[in-house]
Amino acid sequence: MIVLVDNGHGFDTKGKCSPDGKYQEWAWSREMASLIVRELLRRGYDARLLVTEREDVPINKGTDSRVKRVNEICRVHGKENVILLSIHSNAGPVCDGQWHDGRWSGFVAEVSLNASEKSKLLADFIWARAIEAGLKGNRSVIEKPGKRFIQQNLGICRETHCPAVLTESAFHDTHDGVKILTERKQSIMLAHVNGIMDYLNHIGGVK
Numbered sequence: 001m002i003v004l005v006d007n008g009h010g011f012d013t014k015g016k017c018s019p020d021g022k023y024q025e026w027a028w029s030r031e032m033a034s035l036i037v038r039e040l041l042r043r044g045y046d047a048r049l050l051v052t053e054r055e056d057v058p059i060n061k062g063t064d065s066r067v068k069r070v071n072e073i074c075r076v077h078g079k080e081n082v083i084l085l086s087i088h089s090n091a092g093p094v095c096d097g098q099w100h101d102g103r104w105s106g107f108v109a110e111v112s113l114n115a116s117e118k119s120k121l122l123a124d125f126i127w128a129r130a131i132e133a134g135l136k137g138n139r140s141v142i143e144k145p146g147k148r149f150i151q152q153n154l155g156i157c158r159e160t161h162c163p164a165v166l167t168e169s170a171f172h173d174t175h176d177g178v179k180i181l182t183e184r185k186q187s188i189m190l191a192h193v194n195g196i197m198d199y200l201n202h203i204g205g206v207k
C-alpha cells in the first residue's frame, strides 16, 4: 500500500494564516505531512509526500496538478494499492482577519460528496484516533462509530481515484487552535498514523 500525504497550499497561497500572521498553514501542513511520512516509513510502510515543493501545486489545473500526481500513481500501482491523506488546518467561514476564540474548535475528517465506503472508513478511523488524542472540539460532533466523517465538495478527494481523506486538525483563527497546532504536533501526527494503521489492518493489513 502506498500512502500519499498531501500538504495543502504553498508559501504563495494568499490567506491561510492566523490573524496575526505568525501561524502559516502551508508551513505547518508541510511539517505535519513530513512527520506523518517519516513515522510511517519508520513503521515499514511505503509513505510518500505528494508535494515536495514550497510552491502551491494546483489541485486540478494545468499539466502538473496534485490530482494528476495521485491518479498517475493509481494508474501505475492500482488504485486499490493507494490511499491519499490531505493535511490542513481549519478556519471558520468568517475570513475577516480577526480571532474567533470560542466559536469553533476541534478536529474534523472530510471526504468528498462522491466518497467511496473506503474513504469514509479511513476518515472514521483517523477521527476516532484524533478524539482519543484529545483533539475533540465543538466541530467534532459526530460520535457514532462508522459515521465520523463530513462530506464536502473537495476537489482533491472528488477527482482522485483512490480512497481519499482531508483532515483539519484545529482552527488557526482561534488562539486555542493555534496552540494545539503548534504545541501538539506529536499527538496530531500519531492520530493520523494510528488511524491509517487501523484502516490498513481493517482492510487486510497490507504493507
Ligand SMILES: [Zn+2]
Binding pocket: 008, 009, 016, 025, 088, 089
Ligand atoms: Zn487548507
